[in-house]
Amino acid sequence: MIFTTISPDGVPNAAPIGLHMKDGRFFARIYNSKTLDNILVKKAAAANIVDDPVLFVQSALSDIQPDNFEFESGFPVLKDALGWIVFDCKCRKGETISVVELSPVESKIKRRQIKPINRGYNAVIEATVEATRYVVLKDIKYLDRIEYYDTIVQKCGGFREKEAMKLLFDLIGE
Ligand SMILES: Cc1cc2nc3c(=O)[nH]c(=O)nc-3n(C[C@H](O)[C@H](O)[C@H](O)COP(=O)(O)O)c2cc1C
Known part of the structure; x- marks a missing residue:
């Protein structure tokens, strides 16, 4: 997944983050990062399902360009996502890693496609x-x-x- 978040001054951010599911509940384990800073303040994140390897590299190692984002109900998601889920976030802050519980509020499937293992x-x-x-x-x-x-x-x-x-x-x- 690539998580999109928004800073208090309205700057969207994207980074690959693992989405976990246990007993029917979603959560993420997030190290200190821009993503975590944004979630701590705005208490929301979107998990974008993405199949473009370039987008994974760009979002992990740099800031992606603003034109990669679109806004859904005021929240940034990735234009090229196959689908996304917007979550409300509840954060248990740790020293280096924090556990974020994610409650889905809105989702969309934009494209369904067959993708063989490569x-x-x-x-x-x-x-x-x-x-x-x-x-x-x-x-x-x-x-x-x-x-x-x-x-x-x-x-x-x-x-x-x-x-x-x-x-x-x-x-x-x-
Ligand atoms: C496939 C993949 C999965 C990742 N999963 C996580 C994760 O679950 N938690 C985490 O804190 N970082 C994870 N990372 C690392 C972050 O994406 C990376 O630290 C990123 O630079 C954070 O960016 P930010 O400062 O813009 O939030 C993952 C990276 C990749 C490539």
């Missing part, structure tokens, strides 16, 4: 997770993992996956 696409997502760790911790082991996932992208990915990896290396400065 190792290249999955490798971009895994590489992006490692990249978010690399930029914070600068440990070479994350870079090694990214290089490994890149070999899969180059073998199995399509044009968009290869674009995403190029952008990832640019954004982490490698």
Whole structure:
């Protein structure tokens, strides 16, 4: 999922965040970040279902352009989402990680499409997770993992996956 949120002064933000479900209730575990700052103040977030690997890389490692957003009932969602759910948020703040309980208020399915499993696409997502760790911790082991996932992208990915990896290396400065 890519979570979209809005700052107190009205600036939309997007970042990949995992959506968890337990006993029929939704929640997210969120490290200190812009997403968490926004949720703590505005108490809302949208989970966008997205299949574009470039958007995952961009939103994880940089600020995406304002023209990627559209507003639904005053709340930012991603224009290219296949669908989204807007949630009210209740936050249990922790020192480094906070647990956010999410109650759905509105949702939309915009496109339904058949998407076969692609190792290249999955490798971009895994590489992006490692990249978010690399930029914070600068440990070479994350870079090694990214290089490994890149070999899969180059073998199995399509044009968009290869674009995403190029952008990832640019954004982490490698
Ligand atoms: C696939 C994927 C899943 C992620 N899931 C989470 C998550 O569940 N919680 C979290 O705090 N960060 C998660 N991240 C890392 C954040 O997206 C990353 O720290 C991001 O830079 C936060 O951006 P922000 O400061 O704009 O909110 C994930 C990254 C990726 C690529």
